[in-house]
Amino acid sequence: MVRDYNNRHALDQKLRGTPKPANADHLEVGHWQAIATVLASVGLEAAVERALSSTPDLSLRYCGPGEWLVVSGVDTPLGLMRRLDMLCGTQAHVVDQSDGRVLMRLSGPSARQILAKGIGVDLHPSAFALGGSTNVLCGHIAVNLSRIGEDVFELIVSRSFAESLFEDLMTMGRPFDLSAAFSD
Incomplete structure (x- = not known):
């Protein structure tokens, strides 16, 4: 049996219809927003934070020591992952949270x-x-x-x-x- 899974937003049912003013x-x-979690490697927290903060179109959200949510309004989820990989390299682990x-x-x-x-x-x-x-x-x-x-x-x-x-x-x-x- 073939199932068709539609990718839909979690609030489609609540916000369906014509937008009100x-x-x-x-x-x-x-x-659909590009969001990723960045977890700095031990001892490299300051370096990762500097690298992430150096990019003005990324919004950095503190979650805990060495952990941030990064939000991009200009990147696709894949594009954000590539940018974060280039910025952080092996200094941090990056996990896509967009979906x-x-x-x-x-x-x-x-x-x-x-x-x-x-x-x-x-x-x-x-x-x-x-x-x-x-x-x-x-x-x-x-x-x-x-x-x-x-x-x-x-x-x-x-x-x-x-x-x-x-x-x-x-x-x-x-x-x-x-x-x-x-x-x-």
Whole structure:
């Protein structure tokens, strides 16, 4: 028996249909994003971080000592893997996470208030600086949270938890009229 497996986004069912205009507070879901995990070899963490930071079109998300998520808005997953292999060589292990992770971008004047309903991290600008990232729980779901703009946060979640996180964020954002759509 031949089975046809269609590659579809984890949130296709939730975001299907005509996109609505974005409200002031908006949740944008990356349709297909190139994401990789980079694990530095012992003793080479600083060298790997310098190499990754030297490329301006790569977004580096701290996960733990010697471990980062790298997000590219310009590369395909294969292209990102090639670039990271050239940058890191044998100094780090690189694992493609593009099919296994979903990136969501929450923006708007109430973004901090929405996230504060489910995240136990101080999101005030003096405590969570622009460009900062950390692994946190949003409710019961593990996410990598980063602040990429004044009122803009990105959440990277495992594909299997994307629908639950999406529903939680929409519930937390209901009082603020949170809208959602796929990114272009």
